[in-house]
Amino acid sequence: MHYLGRTGIKVSELCFGALTFGGRGRYKRIGDVGQKLADTLAGMAIDHGINFFDTADYYSQGLSEEILGKALGTRRNDVILATKVFGRMGPGENNIGLSRRHILEGCEASLRRLGTDYIDLYQVHCFDPYTALEESLRALDDLVRWGKARYIGCSNFAAWQLMKALSISERHGWERFTSIQALYSLISRDVENEIVPLCLDQGLALTAWSPLGGGYLSGKYRRGQPRPEGHRLSDPKAGFIPFSDERGFEIIDELDRISIAHNASIAQAALNYLLQKPGITSVIIGARDIEQLNDNLKSTEWEMTPAELARLDDLSKPAPSYPTWYFAQNQFDR
Numbered sequence: 441m442h443y444l445g446r447t448g449i450k451v452s453e454l455c456f457g458a459l460t461f462g463g464r465g466r467y468k469r470i471g472d473v474g475q476k477l478a479d480t481l482a483g484m485a486i487d488h489g490i491n492f493f494d495t496a497d498y499y500s501q502g503l504s505e506e507i508l509g510k511a512l513g514t515r516r517n518d519v520i521l522a523t524k525v526f527g528r529m530g531p532g533e534n535n536i537g538l539s540r541r542h543i544l545e546g547c548e549a550s551l552r553r554l555g556t557d558y559i560d561l562y563q564v565h566c567f568d569p570y571t572a573l574e575e576s577l578r579a580l581d582d583l584v585r586w587g588k589a590r591y592i593g594c595s596n597f598a599a600w601q602l603m604k605a606l607s608i609s610e611r612h613g614w615e616r617f618t619s620i621q622a623l624y625s626l627i628s629r630d631v632e633n634e635i636v637p638l639c640l641d642q643g644l645a646l647t648a649w650s651p652l653g654g655g656y657l658s659g660k661y662r663r664g665q666p667r668p669e670g671h672r673l674s675d676p677k678a679g680f681i682p683f684s685d686e687r688g689f690e691i692i693d694e695l696d697r698i699s700i701a702h703n704a705s706i707a708q709a710a711l712n713y714l715l716q717k718p719g720i721t722s723v724i725i726g727a728r729d730i731e732q733l734n735d736n737l738k739s740t741e742w743e744m745t746p747a748e749l750a751r752l753d754d755l756s757k758p759a760p761s762y763p764t765w766y767f768a769q770n771q772f773d774r
Contacts, residue, residue, distance in 0.1 A: 441453070441491075442645070442721045442722065443645075443721075444520070444619060444721065445619050445643055445644050445645040446618060446643040446644075447591055447618055449520060449560075450491075451492040451721065451722050452489055452490045452491050452492050452722065453715055453720075453722055453740060454485075454490050454711075454722065454723055454724075454725055454737070454740060455490070455492040455494050455724045456481075456482065456493045456494070456724075457493075457495070457649070457724040457726040458493065458495040458499065458505075458507070458726075459495070459496075459499055459504065459726050460473045460727060461473045461478050461495070461499070461504040461507040461511075462499065462500025462501075462503030462504045462507055463503075464501055464503050465500065467500045471727075471728040473728060474507070475507055475511070477730075478507045478508065478510075479511045480730065481727050481730065482508070482512055482515075483511075483515075484730070484733055485733065486515055486519065490519075490737075491519045492520045492522070492722055493508060493512065493519050493520070493522065494523070494647070494724055495508050495522070495524075496524035496563075496565055497524065497525055497527065497529060497549065497550050497553075498524070498526070498528070498529070501529065502549070502553050505553035505554050506554075509553060509555040509556065510555065516556055520560040520561060521554065521559060521560045522560060522561035522562075522563060522593070523550050523554065523559055523563070524563040524564065524595060525542070525543055525546035525550070525562070525563070525565060526538060526542075526564055526565035526566055527565055529549070537570060537571055538568035538575075539571050539575065540575050540576070540578070540579040543564075543576060543579040543580065544583070547562060547583055547588055547589065550562075557587075557588075558587060558588055558590060559588065559589045559590070560590045561589075561591050561592070561593050561618070561619065562580065562589035562592050563592070563594055563619070564576065564593075564594050564595065565596065566595060566596040567594075567596065567597050567601045573601075573604060573608055574608055574612075577605060577608055577609055577612075577614050577615075578612075578614060580615060581609075581612075581614035581615045584615040591618045591619075592615055592616075592617055593617050593619035593620060593621065593645075594619075594620050595620065595621035595622070596621075596622065596623070597620060598635075599634035599635050599638045602617065602620060602635070602644075603642075606642060618644065618645060619644055619645035619646070620635065620639065620644055620645075620646055620647070621647045621649050621724075622646060622647070622648065623648075623649055624646075624648035624650075624651065624714060624717075625648070625651050625652060625653040625657060625681075625710065625714065626695075626713060626714075626752060627656060627657065627681060627687075627688050627756065628650075628653060628681050628683065629756055629757070630761075632717075633758065633761045633764050634761070634764075636717075636718065636719040639719045640718065640719050645721035645722070646719050646720055646721050647721055647722045648714055648722075648723045648724060649724045650724075651710065651711055651714050651723045651724065651725070652707055653710075654681060656681075656688060657691070657692065657695065657706065657707065657710040658706065658707045659692070659695075659696075659705060661688075661692070662689070662692065663689040663692075663693070687756075690755055691752065691756050692706065694751055694755055695709040695713075695752070698744055698748045698752075701748075702742050704738065704739075704742060705738075707735055707736065707739075708736070708738055708739040708742075709739075709744065711736060711739035712740075712742065712744050713749065713752055715739065715740065716743065716744070716749060725737075
């Protein structure tokens, strides 16, 4: 368990993501878990010590929230429940974004779908360049004051956007973001350039989404083998994470060696790596079936060695951005 940023609540190092619940529209290819299976998966997760659950109103156009709320049922108060707002939820010019109107209406709708009277962590899904941060943050502050949300967070913010938001909240005495949910995996370590240092400096919780790189690091995709059908990355051109396929296969080969040494799976090794990275509070896992969830849950039962971590660090090292590389090359005398 880790504290959620500067708050006094603790969350499990694995977070159960309900992205696979519903399977409506664009999310059908990711997962179409129905209510019966969702009940089983949520119960399994709680029984294995997971107390952190994440979803979003945009996932399957609200169906993910509905299914998750019913799956938690009477155990809802035993967990930290997180959801998000931003995405288009219907026709109309104002049914998207981070305006005060859309945030307040979005929260009320999420509360109804989740079957709860409060949301533990209410997150903005991404930065809105068309709405002043002051407007969004004031609306979020009101939700906390009214008891509809306990804490607020963000997702997919650049470091400067997040720092600006923290500064505005401090200046006005409003509720500040306590966490950021960011893309983080062995094939996408860009967050280490600025977002991780910012989280460590400001005491923010960092939750990693897509820790298996959209399934690429699950072990299904191997060098010289045809890609499996019916998955997000079945078409190599459909990937949403830019990375070198050759470099990816080198990482998978190393994960394979590590997993064999620990009698584990490649997916477990990829998750285990992230769990040991500085600044990480929780890693989001998703599941399309019981077997997949069982495998992911085992990622916390072992720990790779410092040498294994170092080899993966070297293979997956992100290109430093300016001014990170500048200061690394110029060690000024103090």
